[in-house]
Amino acid sequence: MHESASCLPRTLKDIVSAGLPDELSGQAGSNRDYDFEPLIPAQTDSQAIAAWLGESPDGSATRRAYEKEVQRLYAWALAYAGKPISSLTRGDMDAYELFMSAPPLHWCAPRYVRRDSAEWRPFEGPVSSDSRRHALRVLKAFFAYLVGVHYLVRNPLGAAQARRGGSSSGPLTQLRYIPRGLLTRLLAALEDECARLKASGEAHLEMERMLMVIRVLANTGLRRGELASAVMGDLYADRDAVTGAEHWFLALNKRERSSEVVAFNPTALAAVFRCLSANGVNPYKVDPRTPLVPKLDCYAVIDEPYSATTEQTIYNIVQKALSIGAKALENTNPNDAHVLRRATPYWFRRTFVTLMTEIGQPLPLINRQLRHASINTTAGYVRAENYELYRAAASLAV
Template sequence: MNLPATTAESPDPVLSIALPAAVDGRDGTNRARGVRLQIAASCDVEAVRVWLAEYAGSPHTLRSYRKEAVRLLLWATQTLGKPLSSLTREDFLVYERFLAAPTGDWADPERPRRGGARRLFDGPLSERSQHQALGIVSNLLSYLVSAGYLAGNPLALRRRTGAAAKRARRVERYLDHALWDHVLASVEQWPRITARDHQHYERSRWLIRLLYHTGLRVSEAANAKAADFYQRRGKWWLYVVGKGGSEGEVPVSTALMAELARYRVFYGLPPTPSGDETVAAILSVTGDPHKNLTPAAVYLIVKEVFRRAADALATSDPVGAATLLRASTHWLRHSAASHQADAGTDLRFIQKNMRHASIQTTGIYLHAEDDRRHSETVREQGEREWPDS
């Protein structure tokens, strides 16, 4: 197993590989025929490159997605001798088994981690990692179907079973109300002695509130403009461009608009954004109003907020502190949906707020019934008289 060398035809750093003509996908058996192609791609690598370009604003996501795309492209062409655009459901059943036990050069510890002869696996993937890898690949295939490049997504037929299905029933990567309140209170204890301290404090408190109140993904928050906040019928909304260029709008509370006003005034801007300004919703670290904070910077700031909050809990609540140390930006999105569900918000509205394609996805944030079942069960057990041993 060797990575194809970068060629003059594939200089793009997003995905700099080239495949032999026989397996490049120009004549793939799953290529869509008779439909209008929405992307300028004639082969599989070009199509995958367009998909990856959608995540250029999110370096962490881009690296993860590129890794899975390269693994699949090379496995299909080198192990099966087929292009990605000819893979069937049966092929993916074989690929699932391969992910659980990659052999030979694919995971050879003697091979380097970088370069054309590098290994692509450190060993068998855990069940969770397998599920994540196949989810990313399914995202790719669905995108190419929507783009008119593929006729269908073989992974759409995949049945979720076992632990993967159980994990989907309830999301666990979120902060309960008490932990979220602690995070907010913790930020208020940050030092504001120097101008730089004060700037970092204002930026951090605005950022976590924006992510929590709107449920934005990292790349969406990083790319947001102040002009994306707008009024309709006296109510504030936030226009969002999400995954795959999908558009949506999120309700914005009066409280969050007050926080936006505070943040803007701190930088000498008018409290309310206008529809024609080019100011970023989250200014760059230098405070330049026309430069957005990068997704990587958003991620690091949120991790710092959680780390500092965890430090403050280390003695009094070690479990809560451990939770905060694991938390990341996406936990704020999960927390937003979970807390909306706890408040009794209609599930259809949460689906629209989170911009989920399926209401089944939104359903994993319903915790209230489990909480009630737990409380009533434990109360009943507590009232029962147990015989002495």
């Protein structure tokens, strides 16, 4: 790649104010998602960049760091690749990584030069390997956001993580979620154990509880502490004003349901009801103080039948379920068994995100379910957004 006739690299502000020809604006980018209307008000790459940066608080260190990395890439894409960001490929990103390791002198300036100065440049000099890895992580998140809001079709850095800057022990060690196929096999192994132990009293109830916890975590993205403190009274049904269907939610703020809720899809609800039924409790007549995840002797204790499950208990339940799954798969699928032995409860939160993305659910809705602090745009939309959120979560049943 060679630098175009355009002179020095420009800032985002300069690019927006001066404008770009149609072929560089991103309106016709080769990686644009034309099958869906974008979920952000963006028809050009500069507008998409502004939407992404707008997800971080103005003036924050995070926003400044993100702006620096995306500004560098944007300037390089226009001047060297000669294409908009929405047309960049994996090969382009490899070329950009190489460029960062040795930017030309006229692209470099001291750190103290202000961005509104004519002396400003994107780089201070060659970028270290650690800083390049950080830059690519930021840009990977940037592209993932644009895919999630249906601005782009593919993430040009989506397959790069295992190859870049990771352990030499291979892609299995890079995995931090459970792929759908493996999750299906894990659940099947737990189902088999439930059937095998059906007449075994407490051992059977323990397996039913394991199966329920795994299903709920995978179908909701809950943190283990949130699941540990949840009681049946936190579950409530509401009627969807669009479809008329009854949907279920879990209130995480017990004082004000509308402030923080997660969609509780039919698979998660059925898992809870099944566990209750296995313990001889009618799910529709259960005491609201009953924990979602009961202690094994919860219903036999007279003095304190409603004591909360601890976060450590949830951790132990998940680890035991993963161990049972690994043992069941070690002969037929040793790689699967290896992944399960490395997994932790937090992986199910990542698994929820990954599987929801794979089935085409938009990133803003997924982030609403996970309640990440950096996503604030839906704070004022509760009921209507909850129904849309429920329909999105209900499409996942694992």
